[in-house]
Amino acid sequence: MAEFEKMATMGQTYVETQIMSENNSVAYKFDVAAGLVNSSPAAYHVKLNDVAFGDQTAFTGYCLIEFSGKTLVSRRIFTITAIESPGNVSLIAALNSLSQNNYILLTNNRTYTSPLLRTKLEQLGSVLYPKEWMNQYEFGYVCFISGKDRKVAMEDISLNDGKLRGDIRARLEMVYDKANDIGAQGYSERAVDDEEEYSTTTLQDFKRYPTNASSVPIADYQIEPGKTMKLSVDLFGDSALYANNQSVRVNLRWFNGTTYLEGTTIMASMTDKDKWASYSRFVQVPATTTSFTIIVSRVGTGPGKAAVRNMQFIEVSRGLEPMTQNAAIGVNGIRMNQAIESGGLILKLPDTKSDMSGDIIASEFREYND
Secondary structure: OOOOOOOEEEOOOOEEEOOEOOOOOOOEEEEEEOOOOOOOOOOOEEEEOOEEOOOOOOOOEEEEEEEEOOEEEEEEEEOOOOOOOHHHHHHHHHHHOOOOOEEEEEEEOOOOOOHHHHHHHHHOOOOOOOOHHHHHOEEEEEEEEEOOOOEEEEEEEEEEOOOOOOOOOOEEEEEEOOHHHOOOOOOOOEEEEEOOOEEEOOOOEEEEEOOOOOOEEHHHHOOOOOOEEEEEEEEEEOHHHHHOOOEEEEEEEEEEOOEEEEEEEEEOOHHHOOOOEEEEEEEEOOOOOOEEEEEEEEEOOOOOOEEEEEEEEEEEOOOOOOOOOOOEEEOOEEEOOEEEEOOEEEEEOOOOOOOOOOOEEOOOEEEOOO
16 A cells, blocks of 8 residues: 655644745755764655765765766765875865765764864855864764865754663754855854844944944855855834934945945834844845944934844845745645635745745645654
8 A cells, every 4th residue: 555645634713734944945854863882763864855866875074975967976975084084185175076966964972173174164155063072982974065166055053961762863954946045144254143132222323243343244154155144133112212303224234445336225114013023134245345243223212123033134045935836735744835724824935926826825834743
């Protein structure tokens, strides 16, 4: 008898699916777990759409898997030690010569890190790769790497004290339709990542990122000309602020030296008064940029409170793309243009150029686990 897999469950008050797609992708799903001795289960796996992807033979060390779409290109094993041994040197060389394809890097069994290997992963934008002091523990590490951008797109790590635990493997799931969907919501390293709340009732320019300087070199924040960035922020303005025709504004400015090149503005909406609202923009770094700054301002001189929090500025694999496909339900989730409840918009994917087909009526969306 054929085996069936649940794609979605629909009830009178909900739509439930395993994944609510953040990058409009539903075609392929990687499920990757790094092996860890004292985990239960302990074995590593690499699955594409729940089917083993390539050779699953056990190994000790690191495995670098290159793939294109749904095709396995290569699988290489490296024995890594705490010093710069031949295996360490070979893995660093492989990471220095990435193709335009995407990659999976994962560990299995007892393995180590080293200073040069850590430096290389940090150059690729890793923020979780283990430091040398972690060699005293058993660890598992897994990441997806964009070969085109030379960036870690997603990563996970697990440390173990030598005692048997439950399933503590480092594990990732990645859903994509095409190569540049990997990293579409941002790479691991962030130029700006500040969740703190800042507010004022009097000041005009009340917060500047990433520092208080008039501008900062893009090279210090791993930003490159021509790359695509995503600016995300939460803004707040109270009723008193908007009653006097004021607002809250975010202004991203690019410079060449001290010469202003261009900018991007986000303006809080009066319809969101007295509550926090999230805003985002995709921008391209101008070709001659050398520095940048982000300024948050209280626009106007009357009474009222303005505030900002959760500022993020990160490189992404691609900018905003128009929805050219109809809504779809697949084993890897739901792709849609809008979700509408009682005539009002409750969810809209980041797409302003779509044909608006495939509205989904629902009062609740849920994700289920395997």
